[in-house]
Amino acid sequence: xxxxxxxxxxxxxxxxxxHYRPKETGLHLIEATAQGDSRISAKCxxxxxxxxxxxxxxxxxxxxxxxxxxxxxxRFLAMIKIQPKHLSCVSLSCLHMAAKVTxxxxxxxxxxxxxxxxxxxFTVSDLCRMEKIVAEKLNFKSKAVxxxxxxxxxxxxxxxxxxxxxxxxxxEKLEAQLKACLCRISFSKxxxxxxxxxLLRQEIKAIRSEDMLEIAYHIQRHLKIxxxxxxxxxxxxxxxxxxxxxxxxxxxxHRKLQWIVSRxxxxxxxxxxxxxxxxxxxxxxxxxxxxxxxxxxxxxxxxESLSSSLGSDAEGTFFPLHLRRQTHNQYLHV
Numbered sequence: 232x233x234x235x236x237x238x239x240x241x242x243x244x245x246x247x248x249x250h251y252r253p254k255e256t257g258l259h260l261i262e263a264t265a266q267g268d269s270r271i272s273a274k275c276x277x278x279x280x281x282x283x284x285x286x287x288x289x290x291x292x293x294x295x296x297x298x299x300x301x302x303x304x305x306r307f308l309a310m311i312k313i314q315p316k317h318l319s320c321v322s323l324s325c326l327h328m329a330a331k332v333t334x335x336x337x338x339x340x341x342x343x344x345x346x347x348x349x350x351x352x353f354t355v356s357d358l359c360r361m362e363k364i365v366a367e368k369l370n371f372k373s374k375a376v377x378x379x380x381x382x383x384x385x386x387x388x389x390x391x392x393x394x395x396x397x398x399x400x401x402x403e404k405l406e407a408q409l410k411a412c413l414c415r416i417s418f419s420k421x422x423x424x425x426x427x428x429x430l431l432r433q434e435i436k437a438i439r440s441e442d443m444l445e446i447a448y449h450i451q452r453h454l455k456i457x458x459x460x461x462x463x464x465x466x467x468x469x470x471x472x473x474x475x476x477x478x479x480x481x482x483x484x485h486r487k488l489q490w491i492v493s494r495x496x497x498x499x500x501x502x503x504x505x506x507x508x509x510x511x512x513x514x515x516x517x518x519x520x521x522x523x524x525x526x527x528x529x530x531x532x533x534x535e536s537l538s539s540s541l542g543s544d545a546e547g548t549f550f551p552l553h554l555r556r557q558t559h560n561q562y563l564h565v
Contacts, residue, residue: 234391238453241384244376245454248423251302251375257309258420271308273416275315279322280304280414286323286349290340292330294406298379298413299329305419307365319351324361332373378409381427385450389431392446400443405430411475412468421464425456429465433472 264272280301287297303325313321323345330339340348342355365371386402408430412418418426428451435443451461 234388237384237388237391241381241388241450241454244380244384245424248376248381251306251377252422253302253305253309253419255309255420258305258416261308262416269314270312271315271318275318276304276308276416277414279318282349283322283326284410284414286326286345289348290330290345291338292326292334294410295333295379296326296329297410298377299333299375300326301413301419302375302377303328303365303369303371305416306369309419310368319349320353320357320361321365323349323351324358324365327358328362328365328371376423378413378421378423378426378430379406381424382406382409382430385427385431385447388450389435389443389446400431400434400438405434408434408468408472408475412471415471417467418464418471421467422460424454425460425464426468428454428456428461429468432461432465433468 261271261276262273264270266272266274283300283304284297286292287294287300300322304322307321307325327342327345342358346353346355346358382405383402386400386405389400409427412426412430421429428447432444432447435447451458
């Protein structure tokens, strides 16, 4: 794709991104919810996104699948009030929906296996019904404009216009940094175009390329992104990646994950539990008055995140427990 077509596609996606952003009022209400409350808190949401990252890596899914799943999850949570015990069904539904759009059919994980490996307590019919609800509420068909959309376009433009081919940007590293940011709900409030440009500028500064920095500036001017807005999110991205690169925060590698579990956990994974059908789901939306829960009794209770069920020997804020204390990945250092 030549530069003119890239810029046109960039402009089209920029004009559409507002339709795929979560409601900011809903995100604020999630952030204001205390841990242990009857509604989803920011910590609860972040832990579930870590679980999605784990499952994405485990099944060999692409970054596009993960980013789309997080986009669907955030948009749904910012629109519909649910209890923490219902979150596993919603998040796994988002992952399955994203995978069906972005992955080859032959690489799709069977629904029953997705539930089993995810250690969830609901049935295939529950998951299918939840997918229909999410798709209907979000008017989801087959695509969404995400920060990854812009990151890929920015990367192509930077390489196309760069005169110094030695100063190439590592797309895999940029994608990994984006995934780290998405593990914090605060970045869900950023415009995808701005978040992606903040990541690009951060990496350009790291490789000290004046040539590419000028390209990033022209992209900013083309999209009419304000300096103040870009500076705000660039600072937050820099802080996040600084913490992410610290020795206290271990990173997952890019190999397909292999889980080492106890005998009891293995038996649970291979057992087929009988789970009652879910009751009818009453519907409602977030509002600033915080009315009664809209998804009360939506699912069977007792759900826990993978992060809390796979061990207790890890530290850090970004990643599931079974990913901690692994060798730092060379692509993920800032």
